[in-house]
Amino acid sequence: MPVHGEIWTIKELFVYPNENIVWSIQIVLYPYLTGLVAGAFVLSSLSHVFGKEELKPVTPFALVFSLALLLAAPLPLLFHLQQPQRNIHVLFTPHFTSAIAAFGVVFSVYAAIVASEVWFTYRQHIVESALSLRKAEGLPARLKGLLYRVLTLGSYDVSEKALKLDERVATVLAGVGIPVACFLHGYVGFIFGSVKANALWMTPLMPVIFIMSAVVSGIALCLFTYIVIMEIRVIFKRPSPWGPERGHPSAMPQRETDIQIIRIIAKYLVFFMILALSLELLDLVFHSYTAKKPYEILQTIIFDRFAFNIFGLQYGLGMALPFLLLLLPSLSIRRAFVASILILFGVFMMRWNVVIGGQAFSLTFSGYMNYQLPIIPHDLDTFKEGLAGFLLLLLLPFGLLWLFSRFLPLFPKKEKLSPLG
Amino acid sequence: MMNWSRRHFLKNSAKALAAAAVPAAAYELLTPEILAAVRKGKGPRWAWVIDATKCVGCGMCVQACKRENEIPWETTASRTWVERYVVTTDGRVLIDSPNAARDGYTKNNPMGEQVPAEQIAKGFFVPKVCNHCENPPCVQVCPVGASHVTDEGVVLVDRSWCIGCGYCLQACPFGTRFFHPVHKTAEKCTFCYHRITKGMNPACVDACAFGVRKWGDIRDPNSEVSRIVRTERVTVLKEEYGTKPHAFYIGLDRIVR
Ligand code: SF4
Numbered sequence: 073m074p075v076h077g078e079i080w081t082i083k084e085l086f087v088y089p090n091e092n093i094v095w096s097i098q099i100v101l102y103p104y105l106t107g108l109v110a111g112a113f114v115l116s117s118l119s120h121v122f123g124k125e126e127l128k129p130v131t132p133f134a135l136v137f138s139l140a141l142l143l144a145a146p147l148p149l150l151f152h153l154q155q156p157q158r159n160i161h162v163l164f165t166p167h168f169t170s171a172i173a174a175f176g177v178v179f180s181v182y183a184a185i186v187a188s189e190v191w192f193t194y195r196q197h198i199v200e201s202a203l204s205l206r207k208a209e210g211l212p213a214r215l216k217g218l219l220y221r222v223l224t225l226g227s228y229d230v231s232e233k234a235l236k237l238d239e240r241v242a243t244v245l246a247g248v249g250i251p252v253a254c255f256l257h258g259y260v261g262f263i264f265g266s267v268k269a270n271a272l273w274m275t276p277l278m279p280v281i282f283i284m285s286a287v288v289s290g291i292a293l294c295l296f297t298y299i300v301i302m303e304i305r306v307i308f309k310r311p312s313p314w315g316p317e318r319g320h321p322s323a324m325p326q327r328e329t330d331i332q333i334i335r336i337i338a339k340y341l342v343f344f345m346i347l348a349l350s351l352e353l354l355d356l357v358f359h360s361y362t363a364k365k366p367y368e369i370l371q372t373i374i375f376d377r378f379a380f381n382i383f384g385l386q387y388g389l390g391m392a393l394p395f396l397l398l399l400l401p402s403l404s405i406r407r408a409f410v411a412s413i414l415i416l417f418g419v420f421m422m423r424w425n426v427v428i429g430g431q432a433f434s435l436t437f438s439g440y441m442n443y444q445l446p447i448i449p450h451d452l453d454t455f456k457e458g459l460a461g462f463l464l465l466l467l468l469p470f471g472l473l474w475l476f477s478r479f480l481p482l483f484p485k486k487e488k489l490s491p492l493g
Numbered sequence: 494m495m496n497w498s499r500r501h502f503l504k505n506s507a508k509a510l511a512a513a514a515v516p517a518a519a520y521e522l523l524t525p526e527i528l529a530a531v532r533k534g535k536g537p538r539w540a541w542v543i544d545a546t547k548c549v550g551c552g553m554c555v556q557a558c559k560r561e562n563e564i565p566w567e568t569t570a571s572r573t574w575v576e577r578y579v580v581t582t583d584g585r586v587l588i589d590s591p592n593a594a595r596d597g598y599t600k601n602n603p604m605g606e607q608v609p610a611e612q613i614a615k616g617f618f619v620p621k622v623c624n625h626c627e628n629p630p631c632v633q634v635c636p637v638g639a640s641h642v643t644d645e646g647v648v649l650v651d652r653s654w655c656i657g658c659g660y661c662l663q664a665c666p667f668g669t670r671f672f673h674p675v676h677k678t679a680e681k682c683t684f685c686y687h688r689i690t691k692g693m694n695p696a697c698v699d700a701c702a703f704g705v706r707k708w709g710d711i712r713d714p715n716s717e718v719s720r721i722v723r724t725e726r727v728t729v730l731k732e733e734y735g736t737k738p739h740a741f742y743i744g745l746d747r748i749v750r
């Protein structure tokens with residue numbers, strides 16, 4: 073009768089009998105998703121908080137995406153619990169010396185901030201839709217109208233003054249949200265960085281490293297999705313693929329604007345990539361320079377067993393190559409698209425190398441554990457913590473984004489701009 | 494007013510000085526272990542003494558533990574286990590603990606390798622348990638308080654409350670924890686809490702024919718464990734993690750993991 077983790081762990085040399093890789097693919101995904109949440113939110117806030125006017129067109133989109141990612145983010149954690157039905161204990165009996173216990177509080181606060189910012193940003197759209205669908209015919213339209221009416225929360229005031237206030241509140245929320253987003257993700261880094269038993273994880277830099285790579289991945293994801301949606305717009309030749317303007321005569325999409333925004337986003341991306349890379353390298357240099365007791369085995373992980381993962385995939389393919397792609401002059405949409413995919417992959421590999429790499433060596437420092445991702449599920453564990461469960465939760469935010477986009481236009485048309493759009 | 498407060502201050506300072514002087518003197522007389530023991534007040538503080546020099550690697554303790562605590566027989570994990578260390582004459586170190594030593598070491602095959610007797614420079618066994626640390630990181634990281642410490646210093650898991658996040662498995666530097674294959678909650682050595690609270694020995698202690706495992710109240714100066722800790726050369730595993738382990742070993746080698 074195998075204990076949890078034994079199915080996908082292959083031990084080598086001397087490993088304690090009870091040791092297994094207990095934090096598997098879902099714990100790789102969890103920091104990845106929270107990172108994307110934080111990154112998307114930071115991108116959406118840049119225009120409010122730092123007055124980055126040029127980013128305004130993507131602000132509502134990044135914000136709604138952040139909400140979609142946010143709703144999906146706790147699920148990997150839930151999937152990995154051995155007693156998922158007890159998850160609520162974390163909220164009811166939080167044991168505050170544990171980094172995970174803060175999850176409930178931080179997460180709820182952050183969710184409240186993002187949800188209210190979405191509401192203030194889209195209030196005008198919600199109210200207008202509610203009003204225009206009031207006398208709608210047919211069940212779907214009536215249901216839609218009902219939903220909009222609920223979403224107004226009873227507030228129909230769209231006077232100049234009220235809209236001004238909306239904008240001010242949204243700006244404040246965006247400002248408050250940035251530190252909270254960083255905290256949400258920084259604390260995920262703390263979960264790992266504070267495990268003193270794990271030589272690879274334990275570094276005070278971990279939270280900062282996580283925040284930086286979070287911002288990188290979040291911006292890259294927005295870039296990626298933005299391009300995808302823009303291309304769909306080109307293909308279908310209508311201003312917004314799923315917006316309420318569906319039936320309207322098409323207008324030629326403006327590719328010019330798109331590439332302008334893409335170039336601006338790319339600049340921010342490069343900036344945060346440099347920060348992320350420097351911190352990660354600092355950590356690496358420190359490990360090897362101080363060469364404490366566990367370094368002997370860490371060395372074999374970093375420079376041998378995970379060398380391809382770390383230097384080939386994470387840094388080479390996921391960092392250096394997209395860096396070049398973004399920096400070479402006259403950036404094209406296609407190049408930005410490839411770069412964003414590579415960056416997303418690179419940050420995912422970083423999470424993988426931290427989570428799986430950190431468990432690839434034994435506490436004995438005399439043995440190794442190799443992880444074999446369950447591909448074909450044959451029981452609950454191998455589904456939840458296998459490829460299937462992983463893909464399910466990875467794609468979920470995109471599904472949610474699609475769902476939200478049916479009610480909240482991601483790229484409002486010029487004349488229909490909400491106060492912030 | 495002025496006078497009163499100055500006198501008051503002087504009097505209090507004198508008191509504080511006197512109070513500080515007493516423990517300072519005490520530190521010189523008592524070992525840190527004994528001090529740690531008295532620090533927490535009354536009642537027993539259970540601790541292990543494990544005489545590794547006497548262990549023959551028969552695995553009886555592992556069998557007894559598995560039966561007593563209902564850890565499925567075929568499961569490779571175990572609340573207690575015994576490690577085998579073999580150092581060859583050319584300096585190679587071979588360590589293993591197949592099936593947590595449940596079946597005992599009956600063949601000369603460390604890590605599946607036949608080592609001729611004349612090539613063995615030294616060899617020995619080391620039994621492992623939860624150290625019931627004074628500063629247990631496993632308890633610190635539990636998000637719901639399912640891992641907890643009793644007044645006697647025993648570290649336990651509440652099976653009805655554990656959410657199975659595995660954080661404690663990551664936090665313990667000694668690799669003592671695992672998920673129970675049936676209950677799906679964090680599992681570990683409980684010092685046989687259900688037995689010791691009824692005045693019995695932990696199952697492994699009773700099962701060991703060689704008196705390797707001793708346990709007792711480290712706060713009681715007359716107990717065997719506190720006498721050994723006080724008067725003999727003992728050590729603990731992985732002291733550098735600062736968990737203050739309460740399993741004191743006799744006869745550990747520096748290669749022990
Ligand atoms: S040995 Fe491990 S499980 Fe036992 S108290 Fe110490 S840290 Fe916790």
Ligand code: SF4
Binds near residue numbers: 660661
């Ligand atoms: S696995 Fe259970 S006992 Fe361990 S930290 Fe999680 S909730 Fe606590």
